[in-house]
Every structure is written in C-alpha cells, then in structure tokens.
Amino acid sequence: xxxxxxxxxxxxxxxxxxxxxxxxxxxxxxxxxxxxxxxxxxxxxxxxxxxxxxxxxxxxxxxxxxxxxxxxxxxxxxxxxxxxxxxxxxxxxxxxxxxxxxxxxxxxxxxxxxxxxxxxxxxxxxxxxxxxxxxxxxxxxxxxxxxxxxxxxxxxxxxxxxxxxxxxxxxxxxxxxxxxxxxxxxxxxxxxxxxxxxxxxxxxxxxxxxxxxxxxxxxxxxxxxxxxxxxxxxxxxxxxxxxxxxxxxxxxxxxxxxxxxxxxxxxxxxxx
Numbered sequence: 001x002x003x004x005x006x007x008x009x010x011x012x013x014x015x016x017x018x019x020x021x022x023x024x025x026x027x028x029x030x031x032x033x034x035x036x037x038x039x040x041x042x043x044x045x046x047x048x049x050x051x052x053x054x055x056x057x058x059x060x061x062x063x064x065x066x067x068x069x070x071x072x073x074x075x076x077x078x079x080x081x082x083x084x085x086x087x088x089x090x091x092x093x094x095x096x097x098x099x100x101x102x103x104x105x106x107x108x109x110x111x112x113x114x115x116x117x118x119x120x121x122x123x124x125x126x127x128x129x130x131x132x133x134x135x136x137x138x139x140x141x142x143x144x145x146x147x148x149x150x151x152x153x154x155x156x157x158x159x160x161x162x163x164x165x166x167x168x169x170x171x172x173x174x175x176x177x178x179x180x181x182x183x184x185x186x187x188x189x190x191x192x193x194x195x196x197x198x199x200x201x202x203x204x205x206x207x208x209x210x211x212x213x214x215x216x217x218x219x220x221x222x223x224x225x226x227x228x229x230x231x232x233x234x235x236x237x238x239x240x241x242x243x244x245x246x247x248x249x250x251x252x253x254x255x256x257x258x259x260x261x262x263x264x265x266x267x268x269x270x271x272x
C-alpha cells in the first residue's frame with residue numbers, strides 16, 4: 001500500500017490535488033448536500049472533498065481514471081455503505097447507469113482536470129435531463145467562458161451551448177496555492193443548474209444542440225466579421241433579418257435567444 005499512498009500528481013491526467021481546508025470548506029458549503037441526495041464526484045483524487053461528501057450525501061459514487069488512486073480511495077472510504085467507486089474515464093462514462101428507477105436526479109461535483117474540462121462538460125450536457133446541478137472546479141478562464149455575457153471577450157460557442165441548457169454562475173476564485181502541485185493559473189468554482197421547462201430561453205424547433213453548436217461556431221468563425229460575412233454560405237442577409245437580427249452585427253453581440261432564432265431559421269431552410 002505504500003506506493004499508492006505516496007502517489008504523485010501525474011501531468012498526463014492533469015492532476016492538481018486540492019489541499020487548502022478553507023477552500024474545501026467553501027466548496028462543501030456551496031454544495032450543501034443532504035442525506036436524501038445522490039452525488040457523483042468526478043476525479044476524487046486523494047479524497048479531499050470525498051471525505052466530506054460521503055458523510056453528508058445519501059449516496060456517493062466516485063469516478064476515478066488513475067488506477068493507482070483506487071486503493072487509496074478504497075482504504076479511506078470502502079467502509080461507508082453509501083460509497084461506490086468506479087475505475088473509469090468520465091469522458092466515456094454512462095452517467096445514466098447510476099440513476100436508479102424513480103430516484104432523484106444526480107448532483108455532480110469535481111475538481112476537473114484542465115486538459116479534459118471542455119469535452120467533459122459537453123459530454124455532461126448530453127445528460128442534463130438526469131442532473132440536478134453541477135459544481136466544478138475549473139480553470140478560471142474556462143469558467144469565464146461558461147458564464148460570459150454577450151458583448152464580452154469570453155462570450156462564444158461554449159457560453160451559448162452551456163447557457164442554453166443551464167444557468168451558469170461563478171461562485172468564487174481559487175488561487176494556485178490551494179493545490180499541490182500549484183498550477184500557474186487561477187481556478188474558479190462554477191455552478192451549473194439545468195434549466196427547467198419554464199425559463200426565459202427560447203426553444204429549438206426541429207433542431208438539435210449540434211445545430212446550435214454549428215451556427216454558433218460559424219458565427220464566431222472570424223470574431224471581427226459580421227454575421228452577413230460569417231454566415232453567407234448558410235443564411236442570406238434576408239433570412240438573418242427575418243430573425244429580427246441586423247446582418248451587420250457581430251456574433252458577440254447576440255443573445256442566446258437570437259442564436260436559437262438563427263438556428264431555427266437554418267434548420268427550416270434545410271427542410272424546404
């Protein structure tokens with residue numbers, strides 16, 4: 001057991017282990033888990049958050065990719081009847097398999113590796129129907145993109161796709177010194193709450209999230225160019241105007257509802 005207990009952070013897994021007790025306390029307080037809830041921790045590492053979560057959640061599943069950390073986590077937490085560990089890659093994991101029939105939705109938590117954070121969030125967006133909320137530690141720059149408003153430099157495709165499905169809020173910033181090894185950049189905690197059936201976001205009609213992603217990506221292809229230029233191969237200026245949008249505007253000025261309108265127009269044009 002000596003080798004795993006002395007486990008060193010691995011660069012290929014993007015590991016930075018959280019050790020600051022004040023930061024841990026703030027995260028646990030933000031999550032505020034209860035004994036009726038089913039929590040899933042992605043990348044528990046050495047269990048800095050796990051020890052708190054297992055004591056407060058009704059059920060805690062953890063997903064860890066680094067096999068050398070599995071014995072560490074089993075030694076610490078296998079005595080808890082509400083604890084289950086999965087040795088798996090979260091990018092390929094079937095989160096639906098964790099949900100018992102008729103049970104409450106999942107609450108996701110994690111100090112996510114920087115190198116997979118964006119693709120992992122896209123994977124989780126495919127599962128929003130079974131997720132209550134998500135609390136993630138991410139690179140501060142990524143959190144700024146997730147929560148960005150129109151008209152800001154950070155606003156782009158990631159902002160639009162995430163905010164179409166979720167309410168995104170940055171909770172607080174975490175300095176490099178809270179980790180071992182210390183990263184060279186600040187981190188931040190983000191809360192993502194899937195939107196219910198009643199919200200202020202217009203719905204896609206006969207369109208998929210992939211269509212919205214395509215329109216957003218094409219609209220931002222060259223940030224300084226207008227919609228007329230970036231979308232000229234797929235939507236005419238007249239079609240853009242029909243959405244109530246001036247074709248000479250830039251993508252960064254559009255609201256999520258306006259991107260939804262463009263997407264619906266695009267899909268409708270394909271059906272004609």
